[in-house]
Amino acid sequence: MSEAIGLTIQRLLRKIRFLGAVEDSFGQALSALCTDRAHFARGDLVIARGEPYRRIYLIEQGWALRYKLLGSGGRQITNYAIASDFLCFNAALFRHADHFVMARTELVAFTLPIRPFLQILNDKPEIALALAWANAQEEAVLAERLASLGRRNAKQRLSHLFCELWQRLDRLGLADSEGFELPLSQDELADTLGLSLVHVNRTLGELSRQGLLSFRHQRVTLHDVAGLERLAGFDAGYLRDQPGG
C-alpha cells in the first residue's frame, strides 16, 4: 500500500516543493495513514454543506469541485481539486462543512482519519508547515480568482483560468505542451467564473476564432500562450513563489 501511494505522495511533494529534508519523514508519515481508499462515482457528493466532517481525503485521481449554493438558486464553484489535493482538509479545524464537494469524474482518494492526522501535525511541525504552505497557495489562487471576478471581463476570466490550470496541471505532470484535459462542462466554467452558460459559450467561440485556444471534448488546447497571458494579465507569480521564511 505504501507503494501504491507513491505517485500521489510524489505529486504532493512536487506541489509543495518543500525543503528537501522534509520529504522523507513527510512521505513516510503520510503513507502510514493512507491505508484506505474511497471511490466516488461521477456526480457523487463527497460532503454536503452543514454535514459534520468525518475524514480527510487525499486525491489519488480524478477531479472534484468545491462549491456553494446560494439561496437565489445560483452556484459558485470555488475550487477544483485534483490529484494530490486534499478534500475536507478543514475537518482538522472545523466541525461542519460550509460548502459542498462533488466528484466531477470517477474519483479515488485516500482517506485519512482525523485524529491520527492531527497527531501527525502535532508531532511533526515540518509537515504541518508544509501543508500550511500548500493551503496558503490555494488561498492565493482564490484571491486571484477574486480579482478575476471583480475586475476582468469574460474573455480575460476564461483565459486566466486556463493559464492557471495549465501551469498547475503541468506541475503534476497532467498537462502537455499543447494543453490539457479538462473534464468540465461549460456550465461549470460559468459557475466558476461568475458568468452565464450562454456567455461562456460565446466567449469560448471568440477566443477560438482569434486563434488563442480551443476547448472541445473536455480538452483545452492553447494555441497562443503568450497571447493568452497578455490578454488575461496572467502573471504566474502567485503560483510560483518558493516557500521560505
Next chain:
Amino acid sequence: MSEAIGLTIQRLLRKIRFLGAVEDSFGQALSALCTDRAHFARGDLVIARGEPYRRIYLIEQGWALRYKLLGSGGRQITNYAIASDFLCFNAALFRHADHFVMARTELVAFTLPIRPFLQILNDKPEIALALAWANAQEEAVLAERLASLGRRNAKQRLSHLFCELWQRLDRLGLADSEGFELPLSQDELADTLGLSLVHVNRTLGELSRQGLLSFRHQRVTLHDVAGLERLAGFDAGYLRDQPGG
C-alpha cells in the same frame, strides 16, 4: 509591555475562541514576541507586491487593506484587516508578497520577527492549530466574497458585506446594536465588490431609500438587519462554526 498587548490578545482569543486550555500558553507565548510596535500613517504601504517579507504584524488598532493591482489598471481589494488580525502572516511561508497591504487609517501593530515566530509554531502545535483555524476562517470569508462577486448583484453584494462586517466587528467589540464605523470610501467599497464607484453610490442610495441601511461619514447604520440578511442571502454559518475536529 505584556500588559499593553492584553487587549489585542484578548481579541485574538475571542476571535479564535479556541479550547480554553490553549489560551494561557497562547497569550504568554505571543506576548513574549510582541515587544515592538510599528506605526503607519493613513495611506502608508505596509508591504508591496514583490517585496520580500520582513516581519509579521499583529494589528492593535486601525484598518489595513490587502489588494492586488491588475495590469489593466484595476484594483481588487481582497481583505480588510483590523484589530487582532495578522498582516503578512504569509511571511512564515513565502518569501515574497504577492499583494499589497496599505494602512487605511492610522495603524498600530505589533511586529513579530519571523524566525522566533516560526519557532513558537514549531514548539507549540496548539498555537499553530489555533492560528491555522483563524486563517481558515479568513479563507472562508474569501470564498464567500467570491460567491458575492460571482453570483450576487450590487445590492446584494453591499448588503452582504455589511452584514459580514457587522458580525465580525461585533465579535471584537467594535460594533454596536445600530451599526459600526467603517473607515472606507465608496471607491474602496467598489474595488472590494467588483463594482464601479458610481454604481456603488447609486446602490447605497437605493438601499437607504428602502430603509435598509445608511452609510454616511464613515459609519454604517443598519436599519433593518433581517431585511438585509434576506436580501443578501446572508447566512452567518461560515463565520460561526466552532473549531473542532
Next chain:
DNA sequence: CGAGGAATTGAGTCCTCTCAACCAGCGTGG
C-alpha cells in the same frame, strides 16, 4: 476662502444576462 478629496447626479453605451429554440452526441431499450 480656496483647494482637493469624496460623494452625487445625469446621460448614453455596452457587456452580460435571460428566454427560447435548435442541434449534436450517446446510451438505452424495443
Next chain:
DNA sequence: CCACGCTGGTTGAGAGGACTCAATTCCTCG
C-alpha cells in the same frame, strides 16, 4: 438497428444591470 431521451453545446433576439464619461455639489482642512 434505429428511435427516443437525456445531457451538453450552439445560436438568435431582446432586456437590463452596471459601466464610462462628465459635470456638479459637498466636506474638510489649511
